[in-house]
Amino acid sequence: MAEIKVLPGIIADKIAAGEVAERPSAVVKELVENSIDAGATKISVEILSGGIKYISVEDNGKGIKKDEIETAFLRHATSKLREIEDLEKIRTMGFRGEALASISAVASVEVISKTADAPSGTYMKVERGIAQPKEDIACNNGTIMVVENLFENVPARMKFLKKDSTEAGYISDVVSRIAMAHPEIMIKMTVDGKELFSTNGDGDIKNVVLNVYGIDYAKALIEVDYKEGPVHITGVIGKPEIARGNRARQTIFVNKRYIKNYGVAKVAEEAYRNAVMVGKFPFFVLNIDLPSELVDVNVHPAKTEVKFANEKELMEAVYHSVKNALFKDTTPEKVQEKKVEEVKSEPENNTVQFRMNFKSNFKREEAPRKEIENLLSYTVREETAEEKSEKDFEEILEIVEEKEPEIPVKLVGQLFDTYILYEQGEKFFLLDQHAGHERLRFEKLKEDYLNKRRFGQVLMIPVVMNVTLSEMEIIKEYGEYFDRMGFEIEEFGNDGIVIRQTPIITDDNEIKSLVSEIVTAFDEKKKMAFADREEAALDMISCKYAIKANQKLTSYEMEDLILRVNEVKDKGITTCPHGRPIQVEYTKTEIEKMFKRIV
Ligand code: ADP
Numbered sequence: 184m185a186e187i188k189v190l191p192g193i194i195a196d197k198i199a200a201g202e203v204a205e206r207p208s209a210v211v212k213e214l215v216e217n218s219i220d221a222g223a224t225k226i227s228v229e230i231l232s233g234g235i236k237y238i239s240v241e242d243n244g245k246g247i248k249k250d251e252i253e254t255a256f257l258r259h260a261t262s263k264l265r266e267i268e269d270l271e272k273i274r275t276m277g278f279r280g281e282a283l284a285s286i287s288a289v290a291s292v293e294v295i296s297k298t299a300d301a302p303s304g305t306y307m308k309v310e311r312g313i314a315q316p317k318e319d320i321a322c323n324n325g326t327i328m329v330v331e332n333l334f335e336n337v338p339a340r341m342k343f344l345k346k347d348s349t350e351a352g353y354i355s356d357v358v359s360r361i362a363m364a365h366p367e368i369m370i371k372m373t374v375d376g377k378e379l380f381s382t383n384g385d386g387d388i389k390n391v392v393l394n395v396y397g398i399d400y401a402k403a404l405i406e407v408d409y410k411e412g413p414v415h416i417t418g419v420i421g422k423p424e425i426a427r428g429n430r431a432r433q434t435i436f437v438n439k440r441y442i443k444n445y446g447v448a449k450v451a452e453e454a455y456r457n458a459v460m461v462g463k464f465p466f467f468v469l470n471i472d473l474p475s476e477l478v479d480v481n482v483h484p485a486k487t488e489v490k491f492a493n494e495k496e497l498m499e500a501v502y503h504s505v506k507n508a509l510f511k512d513t514t515p516e517k518v519q520e521k522k523v524e525e526v527k528s529e530p531e532n533n534t535v536q537f538r539m540n541f542k543s544n545f546k547r548e549e550a551p552r553k554e555i556e557n558l559l560s561y562t563v564r565e566e567t568a569e570e571k572s573e574k575d576f577e578e579i580l581e582i583v584e585e586k587e588p589e590i591p592v593k594l595v596g597q598l599f600d601t602y603i604l605y606e607q608g609e610k611f612f613l614l615d616q617h618a619g620h621e622r623l624r625f626e627k628l629k630e631d632y633l634n635k636r637r638f639g640q641v642l643m644i645p646v647v648m649n650v651t652l653s654e655m656e657i658i659k660e661y662g663e664y665f666d667r668m669g670f671e672i673e674e675f676g677n678d679g680i681v682i683r684q685t686p687i688i689t690d691d692n693e694i695k696s697l698v699s700e701i702v703t704a705f706d707e708k709k710k711m712a713f714a715d716r717e718e719a720a721l722d723m724i725s726c727k728y729a730i731k732a733n734q735k736l737t738s739y740e741m742e743d744l745i746l747r748v749n750e751v752k753d754k755g756i757t758t759c760p761h762g763r764p765i766q767v768e769y770t771k772t773e774i775e776k777m778f779k780r781i782v
């Protein structure tokens with residue numbers, strides 16, 4: 184067994200210094216990586232209050248010898264160095280002997296550890312960097328690290344921490360990614376007493392995805408195994424239908440260590456081009472194995488950013504690994520799919536050609552658009568700019584061909600920043616801007632909803648919200664409907680949800696109230712027909728999104744609103760979804776009567 188040695192000064196200096204214990208998730212990452220380095224096949228992570236109160240990482244690894252326990256907590260103490268030649272390797276793996284030293288400086292740490300050859304284990308507590316006397320203790324082979332009251336003595340750092348539930352989310356994210364890099368290790372994650380996931384250690388990454396992300400993801404995986412020169416890429420990628428509105432479920436490892444690298448992610452996404460709509464990000468877990476001299480992980484203190492030596496070759500390998508896996512997965516029998524594949528592989532302007540192909544299929548075979556969309560894996564997608572302008576053009580044609588010339592509208596102005604005044608022919612109108620816009624939103628949302636077109640926006644910062652158990656049940660029960668309304672909501676621990684995507688609403692502060700209003704609507708209105716409940720939910724969304732009263736509008740905005748309100752009026756809709764009138768009108772005669780111009 185390698186002894187723990189203090190790194191010689193030169194090496195210590197060469198290795199960039201940096202805070203390891205940035206936040207609870209960084210602490211967990213370091214501890215779990217230590218367990219992996221110790222050869223553990225079973226690791227259990229438990230946290231309370233977002234890891235700020237309590238973190239425990241237990242492993243069945245090789246343990247720490249009794250007389251080396253203090254050394255492990257010294258700065259630049261690492262057992263993962265034998266000779267100076269190891270420096271390259273140390274840099275690669277990020278062994279800096281810093282983690283335990285840094286963590287124990289900002290928390291209270293207890294360690295229980297036993298090596299296989301020792302008759303008993305050792306217990307030691309390190310309080311703010313000061314090691315307390317060791318004690319013998321009966322325990323299993325392996326190590327338990329318990330970190331309590333993190334940053335209690337560093338109020339400045341404490342201030343930067345997010346809510347417990349958010350920190351817990353970061354931690355489970357880190358642990359789930361590590362679990363995916365190590366399908367051969369059984370990893371269990373427990374948050375506030377509730378098991379979040381556990382993997383079975385059978386070496387199959389698909390099972391890890393199943394346990395961590397659930398069956399929908401597990402069902403839609405394609406395996407990747409690709410070699411090019413010194414690079415070996417393995418892992419799984421998701422079929423286009425499980426692409427999501429953000430990159431939270433893209434994971435990249437280099438030599439099994441989780442890293443962040445925008446370039447790699449981008450290239451992998453590029454391989455999905457035309458298979459996933461713009462704004463959606465494919466799912467993938469990729470491990471890039473490459474010789475340690477070709478990579479430098481120490482460019483970032485948390486060791487999550489890396490630099491590659493042969494970047495171009497690496498990117499090409501990533502691209503091909505994903506592309507090949509995707510290609511392998513497409514069934515060649517279906518003629519239409521083949522066609523798409525051909526067009527897809529056109530090097531230039533493929534987007535445009537693809538669309539043309541799409542369109543001609545549509546025209547010639549009169550197939551329902553949705554079916555073709557499904558074939559093309561464009562399961563649910565928004566109208567593209569081109570399609571929109573095409574539609575607009577068709578609408579214009581229709582108007583030109585069929586409709587009577589409209590009587591021109593003359594905008595008068597805005598009253599109390601709430602009502603739009605305009606005249607049309609012999610009539611004067613007062614339009615309630617909120618009611619009008621709400622109706623327009625409602626109609627659009629409903630149409631999208633019924634056509635299963637999602638209308639969400641990805642949140643820059645996901646919103647974590649506490650919910651009661653019964654609310655959670657409703658959210659789960661109506662998960663599909665939330666989905667279709669444009670939400671992307673995930674369960675989060677026992678009593679929380681993470682909202683990653685919302686329908687387009689203006690104010691972030693309204694997200695939580697919107698979700699709880701919808702939950703209430705689904706719940707309270709149980710007696711109503713389901714369709715009515717859906718309408719009630721859509722109504723709430725449109726209300727949040729709509730232009731408010733007391734909001735100044737430009738002439739352009741007013742004219743646009745007038746025009747569109749009159750379009751729905753032509754369909755016989757004259758009220759907002761709550762039944763208030765959108766506009767009131769006076770004829771010229773009525774006004775003249777008011778002023779006694781006529782009798
Ligand atoms: P590094 O991982 O860079 O070596 P750390 O501060 O994370 O530095 O750990 C210091 C040393 O403590 C490790 O090199 C290792 O010898 C020992 N150690 C830490 N955690 C464990 C563990 N779970 N099992 C066995 N040894 C451990």
Ligand code: MG
Binds near residue numbers: 213216217278280282
């Ligand atoms: Mg370490």
